[in-house]
Amino acid sequence: MRTIELRGNEVILIDQTQLPQRLVRVRCRSAGEVAAAIEGMKIRGAPALAAAAAMALAVTALRSRARTKERLLRELESAGRRIGRTRPTAVNLFVGLERALSAARAAPDVASARAAVVQEAKNIAEEDVRVNRRIGENGAALLDVGDVVLTHCNAGSLATVDYGTALGVIRAAHRAGKKIKVIATETRPLLQGARLTAWELRREKIPVTVVTDGMVGYLMAKGMVDKVVVGADRIAANGDAANKIGTYSIAVLAKEHGVPFYIAAPLSTFDPNLKTGAEIPIEERRPEEVIFFRGVRVVPKGVSVFNPAFDVTPARYITAFITEKGVVKPGELSKLFKS
Amino acid sequence: MRTIELRGNEVILIDQTQLPQRLVRVRCRSAGEVAAAIEGMKIRGAPALAAAAAMALAVTALRSRARTKERLLRELESAGRRIGRTRPTAVNLFVGLERALSAARAAPDVASARAAVVQEAKNIAEEDVRVNRRIGENGAALLDVGDVVLTHCNAGSLATVDYGTALGVIRAAHRAGKKIKVIATETRPLLQGARLTAWELRREKIPVTVVTDGMVGYLMAKGMVDKVVVGADRIAANGDAANKIGTYSIAVLAKEHGVPFYIAAPLSTFDPNLKTGAEIPIEERRPEEVIFFRGVRVVPKGVSVFNPAFDVTPARYITAFITEKGVVKPGELSKLFKS
Numbered sequence: 253m254r255t256i257e258l259r260g261n262e263v264i265l266i267d268q269t270q271l272p273q274r275l276v277r278v279r280c281r282s283a284g285e286v287a288a289a290i291e292g293m294k295i296r297g298a299p300a301l302a303a304a305a306a307m308a309l310a311v312t313a314l315r316s317r318a319r320t321k322e323r324l325l326r327e328l329e330s331a332g333r334r335i336g337r338t339r340p341t342a343v344n345l346f347v348g349l350e351r352a353l354s355a356a357r358a359a360p361d362v363a364s365a366r367a368a369v370v371q372e373a374k375n376i377a378e379e380d381v382r383v384n385r386r387i388g389e390n391g392a393a394l395l396d397v398g399d400v401v402l403t404h405c406n407a408g409s410l411a412t413v414d415y416g417t418a419l420g421v422i423r424a425a426h427r428a429g430k431k432i433k434v435i436a437t438e439t440r441p442l443l444q445g446a447r448l449t450a451w452e453l454r455r456e457k458i459p460v461t462v463v464t465d466g467m468v469g470y471l472m473a474k475g476m477v478d479k480v481v482v483g484a485d486r487i488a489a490n491g492d493a494a495n496k497i498g499t500y501s502i503a504v505l506a507k508e509h510g511v512p513f514y515i516a517a518p519l520s521t522f523d524p525n526l527k528t529g530a531e532i533p534i535e536e537r538r539p540e541e542v543i544f545f546r547g548v549r550v551v552p553k554g555v556s557v558f559n560p561a562f563d564v565t566p567a568r569y570i571t572a573f574i575t576e577k578g579v580v581k582p583g584e585l586s587k588l589f590k591s
Numbered sequence: 592m593r594t595i596e597l598r599g600n601e602v603i604l605i606d607q608t609q610l611p612q613r614l615v616r617v618r619c620r621s622a623g624e625v626a627a628a629i630e631g632m633k634i635r636g637a638p639a640l641a642a643a644a645a646m647a648l649a650v651t652a653l654r655s656r657a658r659t660k661e662r663l664l665r666e667l668e669s670a671g672r673r674i675g676r677t678r679p680t681a682v683n684l685f686v687g688l689e690r691a692l693s694a695a696r697a698a699p700d701v702a703s704a705r706a707a708v709v710q711e712a713k714n715i716a717e718e719d720v721r722v723n724r725r726i727g728e729n730g731a732a733l734l735d736v737g738d739v740v741l742t743h744c745n746a747g748s749l750a751t752v753d754y755g756t757a758l759g760v761i762r763a764a765h766r767a768g769k770k771i772k773v774i775a776t777e778t779r780p781l782l783q784g785a786r787l788t789a790w791e792l793r794r795e796k797i798p799v800t801v802v803t804d805g806m807v808g809y810l811m812a813k814g815m816v817d818k819v820v821v822g823a824d825r826i827a828a829n830g831d832a833a834n835k836i837g838t839y840s841i842a843v844l845a846k847e848h849g850v851p852f853y854i855a856a857p858l859s860t861f862d863p864n865l866k867t868g869a870e871i872p873i874e875e876r877r878p879e880e881v882i883f884f885r886g887v888r889v890v891p892k893g894v895s896v897f898n899p900a901f902d903v904t905p906a907r908y909i910t911a912f913i914t915e916k917g918v919v920k921p922g923e924l925s926k927l928f929k930s
Contacts, residue, residue: 272891404805435897438881440779440803443889446881450894461895464779464881465805466837470902473839498805500812501844508843542777542785542803548885550782552611555789556800558774563809 255410256295256303258373261314263307267294268410268444272451282315283308283331290338290345293442297411298485298521299380302348305335306373309352313369321362328356328369340533341494341562342485343523348376377413383518383576384415391421391481391516391574392428399425399478402435402468405496406448407483407516417516418481419452421574426458434460435477437468439496441541441559465498472509480506481574484517491567491582492529493517497560503569515565516574524589529564537561594749595634595642597712600653602646606633607749607783611790621654622647622670629677629684632781636750637824637860638719641687644674645712648691652708660701667695667708679872680833680901681824682862687715716752722857722915723754730760730820730855730913731767738764738817741774741807744835745787746822746855756855757820758791760913765797773799774816776807778835780880780898804837811848819845820913823856830906830921831868832856836899842908854904855913863928868903876900 256265263280269292270276278294280286286308289295295304312331318324332349339345355372359365395401401422405411408419415423425432434453439445446462453460463471471477480502484493493499493515506513526532539557543549551557567582577588595604602619608631609615617633619625625647628634634643651670657663671688678684694711698704734740740761744750747758754762764771773792778784785801792799802810810816819841826832832854845852865871878896882888890896906921916927 273888437805438779438889440777440805443884446890451891454891454894459895461897462881462890463897464836465803466776466779466840467897467899467902469840469843470836470899471897473902497803497809501805501808501840504808504847505840505843508847542801545884546887549612550777550885551785551801552790552793555793556798558800558802558806558810560806560809563806563812 253409254414255300256307256413258307258310258370258377261311263304263311265289265295265304266410268296268448269294272447281311283312283334286311287334287338290335297406298342298344298483299412299417299518301339301342302344302520303373303377303380303413305345305348306352306376308335309349310370310373313356313366316366318362321359321365324362324365325356328353339535341535344520347520351376380413381415384412384417384420386576387417387516387518387574388415388420388424390576390578391514392424392430394514394574394579395421395425395430395432395479397430399430400433400435400476402437402471402477402480402502403449404437404445404482404499404502405439406444408449408452410448410452411483417483417518419449421481421516422458423456432458434458435471436460436462437465437498438462439498440465444496468502469505472505472511477511480511480513481516484515484521485562486532487517487522487573488526488529488532489524489585490528491570491585492564493570494529494532494534494562494564497563500563500565503565507569512571513569514571514574519575519577519588522588529566532564534563535561592748593753594639595646595752597646597649597709600650602643602650604628604634604643605749607635607787608633611786620650622651622673625650626673626677629674636745637681637683637822638751638756638857640678640681641683641859642712642716642719642752644684644687645691645715647674648688649709649712652695652705655705657701660698660704663701663704664695667692678874680874683859686859690715719752720754723751723756723759725915726756726855726857726913727754727759727763729915729918730853731763731769733853733913733918734760734764734769734771734818736769738769739772739774739815741776741810741816741819741841742788743776743784743821743838743841744778745783747788747791749787749791750822756822756857758788760820760855761797762795771797773797774810775799775801776804776837777801778837779804783835807841808844811844811850816850819850819852820855823854823860824901825871826854826856826861826912827865827868827871828863828924829867830909830924831903832909833868833871833873833901833903836902839902839904842904846908851910852908853910853913858914858916858927861927868905871903874900
C-alpha cells in the first residue's frame with residue numbers, strides 16, 4: 253500500500269487526518285490541490301513530501317497545454333513556488349521540487365520535458381521505497397532481540413512512499429525475528445504517534461504501546477526503554493537534526509539515562525548547505541491545532557498558544573544516523589558526502 | 592471562590608472536568624459521592640484532596656444516626672476506607688482522613704466527636720488557604736521582574752482550597768508587580784494545564800501561554816524559560832518528589848539547561864515515613880484517558896496504552912522546596928521537621 257502515488261494525471265494519497273478511524277484516499281488534480289493537502293497535513297513526513305512535491309509538478313506537466321518548453325518551465329516553476337510555500341522545515345520537499353524541475357530543464361523539448369518530470373516523480377517514489385528498505389536493514393542490526401524501542405511522531409510508511417525510516421528499522425528487525433516491542437509517544441498536538449504509528453504497527457502485529465509525550469522520562473527512569481529511533485526533517489552538516497517537536501526533549505532524556513538515540517533518515521534529508529541546526533527554518537503552525545481538539549476547545553479563550561512544529565536536536569545527543577549508506581556517527585558525516 | 596467547601600451537611604465543589612467550558616458546582620451528600628468525585632477527577636490536586644477527604648468524613652458525621660461514639664467511629668472508618676481507595680499517590684488525602692479521624696477519636700462522646708470532625712474539616716480548609724499564602728510570599732522572593740515561569744499541570748486555586756501552591760507563588764509575584772509571564776504545559780492526558788491553569792491565570796490577567804508537553808525542551812533551548820515552579824503530590828524524606836506525570840522530564844530538561852526547578856508544597860505533602868521516592872505508590876489510571884480525547888478515539892483498537900498518573904523527580908534535580916516555613920534545599924529538609 254503506497255502512501256502516495258501518481259496515477260494517470262492525478263496524485264492519489266491517503267488522507268492521514270482521517271486515520272485511525274477511516275482509511276480514505278483523496279485525489280489531487282493540480283499542484284494547488286497537492287499544496288492544500290500538504291498544508292492540511294493530509295500528507296506529511298519528510299520523504300513523502302519529496303514525492304508529493306515532484307508529483308505535484310508531474311500533474312502540472314501532464315495537464316499543461318504549453319507548446320514550448322519555456323512555457324512549460326514557467327508553469328512548473330510557478331507550481332513549485334506554490335508547493336515551496338507550504339512547509340519550510342523538511343528539506344526533502346525542496347529536493348523533490350528541484351529534481352523534477354532539473355529534469356524538465358535538461359530535456360530538449362516540451363514533450364520530453366513533460367515526460368522527464370513524470371519519470372523523475374516516479375523515480376523519487378521508487379527510490380524512496382528502495383532506500384527505506386536499505387535503512388531498515390542497516391538499522392535492524394543495531395537492535396537486539398527483545399528490545400523495547402521508543403519512537404516519536406510517525407516515521408513510518410505514512411511518512412514515506414512506503415516502508416518508513418524509523419519504522420522501517422523496526423519492521424526489518426521484527427521480520428528478522430527479533431521480537432521488538434515499540435513504545436509510541438502520542439505526539440501532540442496532531443497525535444501522529446497515537447493515530448498513525450500505532451495504526452501501522454498494529455496492522456503488522458508488531459506490539460505497540462502508546463504513551464503521552466510527558467511519560468518518556470518516567471519510562472526511561474524505570475528502565476523500560478532500550479533504544480530510541482526517530483526520523484528527521486532536515487539534518488545540518490554538523491549533524492544537528494530537526495524533527496517533530498518533542499524529539500529534542502526525548503534526546504536529552506535518552507542521554508540522561510544512557511539510552512542510545514538513533515535518527516533514521518535518507519541522505520536526501522541531509523542539507524550540507526546548512527552548517528548547524530540554528531540555520532534550519534522551524535515552522536510555526538496555527539494555534540488552533542493546540543486550542544481545539546476535533547472541534548472541542550481545550551484552551552480558554554484569550555489565552556495565547558505557541559505551536560512550533562519542529563525542534564532541533566544538537567548532534568551531541570545523537571548516537572548515530574541510520575542511512576541507506578550505513579550507520580554513521582555525527583562526527584563522521586562528511587564520509588557520506590564524499591564522492 | 593473556594594474550590595471545595597463544607598456547606599450545611601453537603602460538600603460543594605467545582606466540577607473541574609467541565610472547565611474551561613462551564614463553571615459548575617456539584618454537591619456531594621455522602622462520602623461515597625465525594626469518593627466518586629475524586630475518582631472522576633471532578634476534584635483533584637493534593638491539598639484539595641486533604642480537604643475533600645476530611646469533608647467527606649464531616650458529611651458522614653453530620654448525617655450519621657449513630658448514638659454512640661464507637662458506632663460513629665466505625666462509620667467514619669468505613670467512609671475513610673472508601674476515600675482511601677480512591678487515589679494512592681497524594682499523601683495529603685491520607686493526612687486529611689487521619690486528622691479528621693483523630694479529632695473524632697479524641698472527643699469524649701458522640702456529639703462532640705461529630706462536632707470535632709466537622710471542625711477539623713473546616714480547620715484543614717482554612718489552614719490550606721493560609722499556608723498557600725505563606726508559600727506564595729516565600730516563593731515570590733525567588734522570582735525576578737519579568738521572569739517567564741513554566742509550570743506543569745495545575746497547582747493553583749483549583750488544586751487547593753484557594754490560592755494555590757505553584758500558582759500561589761506566581762500570584763504573589765504578580766501582585767508584587769514583578770510582571771511575571773507564565774508558560775503552562777497542557778499536561779496530557781487530562782489537560783489540567785490547558786484547561787485549568789490557563790483558565791485561572793486568564794481570570795486574573797496574568798499573561799499565560801499554553802504549549803504542548805513536548806515543547807518544553809525547545810523552549811528551554813531557546814532561552815524562553817527562566818524558572819520552573821510546580822506542585823507535588825508526595826515528597827519523601829530524602830526530597831524525591833512525586834508530581835503529575837511529565838514533571839520528571841521537565842526537571843531533567845531544566846537541569847540540562849541550567850533553569851532553576853522549584854517545588855511549591857505545604858509541609859503536609861512531605862511524607863517523612865518514606866525514605867526515598869521509590870516507596871511512593873504511583874497510580875495508574877484507565878487507558879481510556881489516553882485512548883479517547885473527549886469521546887473521540889485517537890488510539891486504534893487493539894493497541895495497548897500505559898497511563899501512569901505521576902512520576903518521581905529525584906531530589907538532585909530540585910533546586911529548592913518552597914514551603915510555608917520558607918525555601919529549603921533538598922539537603923536541608925530535616926530542618927523542616929525539627930520540633
